[in-house]
Amino acid sequence: MARPERTTEATKAESGAAESRRRILDVAARLFREQGYAGVSLRAIAAEAGMQAGSLYYHFDSKEDLVVEILDEGIRTVHQGVAEAVGRLPTGAGGEALLRTAILAHLRSLLRLSDYSSANVRIFGQIPEAVRQRSLPVRQAYDRYWDELLAEARGRGLLRADADLRTTRLLLIGALNASLEWFEPARGGVERLAGHYADLIWRGLAPAAGPATGRE
Template identity: 30%
Template sequence: MPRKKATAESNDSKSQRTRARILDAAAHTLSVKGYSGTRLTDVAEYAELQAPAIYYYFKSREDLIEEVMFCGISDMRRHLQAELKAQPDDLSPMDRIMVAVESHLRHELELSDYARASIRNARQVPQQLQARQKKEAAAYNRIWRGLINDAVDSGDIRDDLDATMAQALILGALNWTAEWWDPRFSSVDAMVANAQTFVRHGLSPLPQAAKRRAGSPSRN
C-alpha cells in the first residue's frame, strides 16, 4: 500500500509539473505572438511536448489562454501585495506609490511572461475569456486606488489633479512599456528609475514659487 501511494503521489507531481510547463510555454508564446498568433503547436514545441498532450490538461486553446490571462494579473496582484507588506510602516504614501511603480514594471518586464501576456492581450482576448481576469484586475486597481487616496489624504498629491484620472494615466503608461521597451537599449533598472521620477514629479504638489508663476497672467 505505501508503495502504491508513493507512486500515485509521484504521478500527481509529474502531472502538475507538466501542466505548469504547458502554462509557462503558453504564457511565453502569448506574450510574444499575441492572442491571434498563439498556436497550440507553438506552445507544445516550447514545452517540448506533442501538441495532442495539451488536451489532457486543457480542454481547448481558449481554456489554456484564459488560465494564462488570469494568472498574469493574479500573480501581479499578489506580488504587489507582498512588496507593500515588506515595507516599513512609516514609509510615506508617495514612497509606497514608488514601490508599486517598481513592482509593476519589474513583474511586467523581467519576472513574468504571464503578466506581459495578460497586459499585452487584454483587449484581444474575447469577452467570454475575461471574467476571472477582470475580477483580478479590479482587485489590483483597488490596491492602487488605496495608495493614491492615502497620498491625497496626506497632501503628497497636488490638489489640482483628479485622482482617478491620475491612477488611470499611471497604469496606462506602465502597461504600455510592455509594447515598446527593448532590453537591448535600456535596463529594467533605468526604466524603473525614470518611471518613478516621472510619476513622483507628476503627482507631487508644486512649490509655492511655481504655483505663483502658473497662476500669473501670461505676458504678451
C-alpha cells in the first residue's frame, strides 16, 4: 500500500505502471507454476496482485499475451544462467566439468531461482497451440545453444565421438525438466541432484570394465 516517492521528474519508466506490470508477471508466473495455465483465472492473478480482474487489461491485451511474456522470460533466464556459468569456466575445462556446470545451472534456474523458468516447463504443454507457436523462437534458441555447446565439446575430443548430440540434448533437458515434478529440497539440495545426474550421464550405468581403475 505504501506509495513510492515520485521525483516529480521524467522517471516515467519507473512509475507505478511498470511496477504493477512486474508484480502481475511475478504473481502470474508463480500461480501458473503451482496450478497450471487453465487452472489460474485472471481474477486469481489480479487478487494476488492487489487489483481487480479488469485492471489487468490496462497492462496486457489478453491472458495469452501475458503468458507468452512469462514463457519467454522463463527460457531466457535459464539460457542466460547456463551460458554465464559455462562462460565462467577456465579455458582448459574438460568435458565433465562442462557438463556438471551446465546441468547445475539449468537446475538452479528451474528449481530455485526462477518462477518464470519453472512455469515455462510446467505449462508449456497446456497452452493453446497458437500461444506455443509464439514462444517457439526463444525456446529454439536455447536448444541451439545446447547443440552448439555439445558439438564444440565433442569436436575438441571432450565427449564420446559417436554420441548422438540431438538425442543427448533431448534426453538431458527432458530429464532435468522432469525433476520439477518431484524435486524436494529436503531430500538433498539442487547441487546434490545435479551431481548425481552429471555422474550418471558422464559415466553411464555400465560397470567399470576390467579391474578397478585405481582412481578411487
